[in-house]
Amino acid sequence: MISFQKMLKSIVYISILFLIVSCKQSETQDAEILNATESSSNSEFSDMSIFNLPSAWTNQEGEDIALESLQGKISVMVMIYTSCKAACPRLVADMRNIAKQIPKDKTDQVQYVFVSIDPEVDTPERLKKFAIENQMDSPEWLFLRGTEEDTREFAAVLAMSYKRISPIDFSHSNIISVFNRKGELIHQREGLSVDSKETVAAIQNLLR
């Protein structure tokens, strides 16, 4: 038996590790975001651009689409699955709320992207239905589905975690990410129904 005291000591130790790890994490993240902004001077996309990802996706119209085709627009991305009953409707509401705060005449410069973490179930038809149900059946809303592997890879770039926890449900982190016109990560917001002010500000800043 490991003594209770020893176990307690270890839990404290682990908690400290957590703190260290999470502090480190936020530092690197900022540094990366900074790097991305600095290196975006030429017209080709930089090393930090998601357009480097070789993955191929299908949209809600059943058309094949490469991430690279998002070049030139500001992208606001979130990962969801359409059969989700808990967090996703709120993420959808958050996205809608963000979109509402962007001036109408700038709509064509922003692409709101939902990436499915359940590509098996979320067929293009299903994504299309979801778009219609949520009154998001217009060009600024894009719904994407890829292979399991590409989806996992995309999540790794966003530091987004997800796991299938039952045949129909996933647990997942709730992150909305903003990318600039060159596909570089500029801003991330984590949590549900969090104040969208910063996210909107990040988008407006890029629109300038």
Added chain:
Amino acid sequence: MALVKSGKYLPLYGDIDAYVEVSDFYIDTIAVTKAKYLEFLRENPQWRKSNVKGIFADDSYLSSWPEDLDYGDGHPDEPVTNISWFAAKEYCKYQGKRLPTLDEWEYAAMADEKTRDAREKVSYNQYILSWYERPKRGNEIVGSTFKNVWGIYDLHGLIWEWTQDFNSVMIASESRSGGNDTNLFCSAAAVGATDLMNYAAFMRYAYRSSIKGNNTGNNLGFRCAKDGN
């Protein structure tokens, strides 16, 4: 590679009694070494440190290597570290293999020299924790720690290792931003653990949930796996 036979196990995270089934799989008996990685770099220039893109590997990628094709003074059989998940994944793909899944890795790593599931043994836990507490010594070569019952070396005691779905770890109220959530994060995680005794695993899960695919660490390497049959 060693064959690991199928079975069920209870992971640290998940619902109580939510056993996970693991199918037969093969896994490298040792982690990928500096020498092996150098061979890969010779054939795959896009993964050399001067060529690799930042989105796939951060600035510390292969940080101890003085040159693209030179790992420096180290022993060729030292495990290669400061490798990103993207790089590890590509290496395995190039060998016709893949990274082990998180469940496969944890399942194989429950074993000690004699038993397939040693997680309740005091000696097993003490061994792992004393390794976690020890500062990295460096210069240790693969195969220098114990060989488990499956014939796999160094799952504990040498380096931390990437898994395919490392980003499937959900710790309640996951937070990377600190602040109030941190308290909730730590305590919530402790309560949710199905096996409090297994705090060694707890640390691995915590570590995995804190990293991104392009991160690298001087204690973080990898080995490859393959489906069984």
